[in-house]
Amino acid sequence: MLDPRTAQAVERMTSFAQRTGVTAEGGPRRYLWTDAFAVCNLLGLARTLGEQHYHEHALRLVDQVHRSRSRRGAAELGGGGRLPGTIRSKRTRPPPAATPGPVAP
Numbered sequence: 209m210l211d212p213r214t215a216q217a218v219e220r221m222t223s224f225a226q227r228t229g230v231t232a233e234g235g236p237r238r239y240l241w242t243d244a245f246a247v248c249n250l251l252g253l254a255r256t257l258g259e260q261h262y263h264e265h266a267l268r269l270v271d272q273v274h275r276s277r278s279r280r281g282a283a284e285l286g287g288g289g290r291l292p293g294t295i296r297s298k299r300t301r302p303p304p305a306a307t308p309g310p311v312a313p
Contacts, residue, residue, distance in 0.1 A: 214256060221249050221262070230269050238276040243269055 210218065222231075224246055229236030247266045254262035 210257075214253075217249060217253060218257075221246065221253060221265075225250075225265050225269075230265055230272065236272045236276070238273055240273065240277075243273050 224242075225231040228238070228243075228246075230246075247269055250262045250266035250269065254260065254266065
C-alpha cells in the first residue's frame with residue numbers, strides 16, 4: 209500500500225501523461241518547464257516504487273521534448289519551429305555583449 213503522498217503523485221503523473229500525449233493516443237502537447245518537472249517526478253516514482261513503466265514514460269517524454277525543440281520536429285508536431293505556448297520575440301538580433309568594467313583591486 210502506498211503512502212498518501214506517493215499515491216497522489218502517481219495519480220497526478222498518470223493524469224499528466226495521458227493529458228499531454230506521453231501515454232495516450234494523439235499528438236503530444238509540450239511545455240518545456242512542466243515537462244522538465246514531470247521527467248523528474250516520473251524518474252522519482254520509478255526509483256521509489258521500482259516500477260519500470262515510469263522510467264519508460266520519462267524517456268518517452270524526453271524524446272518528445274527533443275523532437276519538438278528541433279525545427280524539423282516542431283514542424284512535424286505543428287509547432288512551426290517553436291514550442292506551443294511560447295511567445296515569439298520581436299527582437300531581431302542578439303543584445304550587445306556586455307563590456308567588462310574596471311576590476312577592483
